[in-house]
Amino acid sequence: MTLLDRFFPDTPDSSAKLWLTSAIVWGVIGMTFGVFMATQFMFPDITRGVPWLSFSRIRPSHVNTVVMSWVSMASIGACFYMLPRLVKTPLFSERLGTMTGWLWNVFAALIPLTLLNGYSEGREWAELIAPMDWFMLILLVLSAVNVFMTVARRTEPQLYVSVWYWMGSFIGMSMVWIVGNRTFVPLDGLNDAITNWFYAHDVLGLWITTMGIGIIYFLLPKLTVGKKGEPGNPIFSHKLSLIGFWGNFAFYTGIGAHHIIQAPVPEWLKAFAIGSSVLMSIPVYSASANFFLSTQGRWDNLAWNLPLRFMTFGWIMYALASFQGSLQAVRSINWYQHFTGIVSAHAHLAMLGGFSMVLFAAIYYTVPRLYKVEWYSKKLVVVHFWTFSVGFIMFFITWTTMGFIQAASWNMGINVQQTVPFLKPFLMVRWMAATVMIFGVYIFAYNAVQTVRSARRQEVSRGSSVAPALSPAAADD
Numbered sequence: 001m002t003l004l005d006r007f008f009p010d011t012p013d014s015s016a017k018l019w020l021t022s023a024i025v026w027g028v029i030g031m032t033f034g035v036f037m038a039t040q041f042m043f044p045d046i047t048r049g050v051p052w053l054s055f056s057r058i059r060p061s062h063v064n065t066v067v068m069s070w071v072s073m074a075s076i077g078a079c080f081y082m083l084p085r086l087v088k089t090p091l092f093s094e095r096l097g098t099m100t101g102w103l104w105n106v107f108a109a110l111i112p113l114t115l116l117n118g119y120s121e122g123r124e125w126a127e128l129i130a131p132m133d134w135f136m137l138i139l140l141v142l143s144a145v146n147v148f149m150t151v152a153r154r155t156e157p158q159l160y161v162s163v164w165y166w167m168g169s170f171i172g173m174s175m176v177w178i179v180g181n182r183t184f185v186p187l188d189g190l191n192d193a194i195t196n197w198f199y200a201h202d203v204l205g206l207w208i209t210t211m212g213i214g215i216i217y218f219l220l221p222k223l224t225v226g227k228k229g230e231p232g233n234p235i236f237s238h239k240l241s242l243i244g245f246w247g248n249f250a251f252y253t254g255i256g257a258h259h260i261i262q263a264p265v266p267e268w269l270k271a272f273a274i275g276s277s278v279l280m281s282i283p284v285y286s287a288s289a290n291f292f293l294s295t296q297g298r299w300d301n302l303a304w305n306l307p308l309r310f311m312t313f314g315w316i317m318y319a320l321a322s323f324q325g326s327l328q329a330v331r332s333i334n335w336y337q338h339f340t341g342i343v344s345a346h347a348h349l350a351m352l353g354g355f356s357m358v359l360f361a362a363i364y365y366t367v368p369r370l371y372k373v374e375w376y377s378k379k380l381v382v383v384h385f386w387t388f389s390v391g392f393i394m395f396f397i398t399w400t401t402m403g404f405i406q407a408a409s410w411n412m413g414i415n416v417q418q419t420v421p422f423l424k425p426f427l428m429v430r431w432m433a434a435t436v437m438i439f440g441v442y443i444f445a446y447n448a449v450q451t452v453r454s455a456r457r458q459e460v461s462r463g464s465s466v467a468p469a470l471s472p473a474a475a476d477d
């Protein structure tokens with residue numbers, strides 16, 4: 001085996017394997033940053049005198065790692081597995097996929113290295129310095145080439161809705177990245193704030209959301225297969241899925257300025273952002289209704305089909321987060337809750353309770369098919385589900401409650417120093433909840449490592465000649 005084949009293999013699914021296993025590593029690191037911050041809120045002095053562990057450096061490291069390394073790598077990995085099956089054509093180039101995967105890992109490692117050392121543009125969610133922006137743009141283009149070329153060479157003439165979503169995501173994200181990071185045109189003052197929030201919200205709207213919805217549409221018919229192998233449910237309505245697709249791309253692009261309704265940006269822009277935020281209900285509820293109706297008749301699968309359980313939890317949280325988002329954009333509500341913990345809790349409702357859960361589902365579904373083994377321990381999957389979901393609900397409720405206390409105090413003219421002591425018990429519960437969640441994530445990573453190791457052992461023992469017998473749940477599509 002040449003060095004090229006070893007590190008950049010072009011065997012089927014080698015890209016998906018690399019991207020998904022890397023995503024697990026970055027998920028562990030990124031979420032550990034989050035728990036570390038929750039700990040700092042409890043014990044603010046623990047990192048005193050160590051600048052690179054200060055909250056202001058950990059926070060952007062957390063945000064950029066979870067978004068660009070965990071969510072993005074897991075989404076692209078899942079897409080590299082699912083897309084060839086939908087278009088009935090191998091991935092355009094596994095070698096390009098693995099090369100891009102390793103480069104993305106270098107990029108992911110540079111995120112904390114640069115930010116913890118103080119190299120930051122200081123723009124919320126878009127802190128990465130200019131060379132990193134260029135690096136990411138190249139990686140996005142390389143991954144997009146693989147996706148679009150696979151679609152161009154497809155043998156299945158019909159494009160399933162997931163393929164629409166993934167192609168739209170790559171176009172959307174590249175556009176958001178170029179504009180939002182001011183890659184070509186540096187801006188000052190409010191213009192910078194406007195592009196900054198276009199970036200921050202549309203990384204969620206035109207990337208994380210659209211990649212995730214594509215994954216849900218792929219998984220729904222697979223995860224609704226009956227226990228005795230009865231066929232899965234088809235998507236309830238393709239029309240609804242397309243209303244969701246076009247609505248998402250039409251309305252998400254305009255909502256960024258709802259983050260700066262309290263700032264002196266043009267009134268028409270605020271009105272446009274608020275209107276777009278409310279109109280987002282159309283794609284969100286058409287997608288959620290479609291997910292709900294496509295699961296009809298198979299709700300009992302939740303009792304035994306663990307990926308379905310993760311995914312259903314995820315899309316329900318997505319629907320709730322979007323409902324909350326449309327409300328939060330309305331001027332009177334925005335005025336009350338802006339600058340409080342309600343907003344950060346909302347961000348986690350979508351990204352942690354929502355799309356991270358969908359990605360866990362995708363990994364639980366995909367890994368056995370990629371490695372041709374069952375999960376090392378099904379019990380650990382159950383432990384992961386309960387620790388993560390219960391921990392998340394505690395985390396969200398305490399953070400939101402803190403937000404209401406902050407909003408009410410501010411509204412009554414009580415100053416911050418007087419309010420903080422009242423937040424302490426809630427900060428403690430949020431910290432405990434974060435610890436419970438991260439325990440679930442470590443269990444998940446341990447289970448994944450053991451699963452891959454057992455696949456390697458089986459491969460060696462059978463000289464990779466005879467395919468192992470798998471339960472229907474782990475058989476390939």
Ligand code: HEM
Pocket residue numbers: 030031032034035037038059062063066067071343344347348351352356434437438
């Ligand atoms: C165990 C998991 C996690 C914990 C304990 C955690 C905790 C935190 C904490 C304490 C903050 C700082 C909030 C502040 O400044 O007041 C934060 C910010 C943030 N986190 Fe997480 N987080 C976790 C996972 C995630 C994941 C998976 C994502 C996205 C996929 C995410 C996205 C964000 C974002 C976007 C912010 C900035 C929020 C804002 O702008 O208001 N987090 N997180």
